[in-house]
Amino acid sequence: ETGVTQTPRHLVMGMTNKKSLKCEQHLGHNAMYWYKQSAKKPLELMFVYNFKEQTENNSVPSRFSPECPNSSHLFLHLHTLQPEDSALYLCASSQARRVMNTEAFFGQGTRLTVV
Amino acid sequence: AQTVTQSQPEMSVQEAETVTLSCTYDTSESNYYLFWYKQPPSRQMILVIRQEAYKQQNATENRFSVNFQKAAKSFSLKISDSQLGDTAMYFCASNSGGSNYKLTFGKGTLLTVNP
Numbered sequence: 001e002t003g004v005t006q007t008p009r010h011l012v013m014g015m016t017n018k019k020s021l022k023c024e025q026h027l028g029h030n031a032m033y034w035y036k037q038s039a040k041k042p043l044e045l046m047f048v049y050n051f052k053e054q055t056e057n058n059s060v061p062s063r064f065s066p067e068c069p070n071s072s073h074l075f076l077h078l079h080t081l082q083p084e085d086s087a088l089y090l091c092a093s094s095q096a097r098r099v100m101n102t103e104a105f106f107g108q109g110t111r112l113t114v115v
Numbered sequence: 116a117q118t119v120t121q122s123q124p125e126m127s128v129q130e131a132e133t134v135t136l137s138c139t140y141d142t143s144e145s146n147y148y149l150f151w152y153k154q155p156p157s158r159q160m161i162l163v164i165r166q167e168a169y170k171q172q173n174a175t176e177n178r179f180s181v182n183f184q185k186a187a188k189s190f191s192l193k194i195s196d197s198q199l200g201d202t203a204m205y206f207c208a209s210n211s212g213g214s215n216y217k218l219t220f221g222k223g224t225l226l227t228v229n230p
Contacts, residue, residue, distance in 0.1 A: 002159055042220045043206065107159070108157065
């Protein structure tokens, strides 16, 4: 257990559904991240939040909408997804930016299947 | 832009033996950190070892050590006395900080330790 908790662990949704992924960390970190992990591809950084402000959007389609109400919580709102969006979505947290040696702590991920 | 390449999609090793996982990277930054992360079947990514580019001495953590060749931009992971619990996906990652802390990952190497 790394101190980063993601819910749900598994999610199956239709292309017209709206759902949200939740991430929570109790490590006192102030940077949080969403990554997408697809088979046979490198982890793709989607969004970065520092002190609740979005500092990076890695050209992610608008059907993915992140929300960071405070430094401990991060959400990923999903709507009108495509089957190719099926993947493992990982949340991570770390100390603030500019601390290059800091370790990122990951959650267990949400396995998303879009049908 | 940073790139990380892991050329071995899968590897296997016998229990108690030594195995080396390869990683090459490319970055234009002068200072950066390199990491190896492990993702076991439970999916939670955990840090195995980290190396600062300015340090010539190779990092070690118990049975895990790295061979950092800065000129060649190579960062391999050696696992000694392999154990069944070492079976996992191993990801090499780099972070150059700058204006944003952003880990760039390779595609990963699936290591299987056989009894």
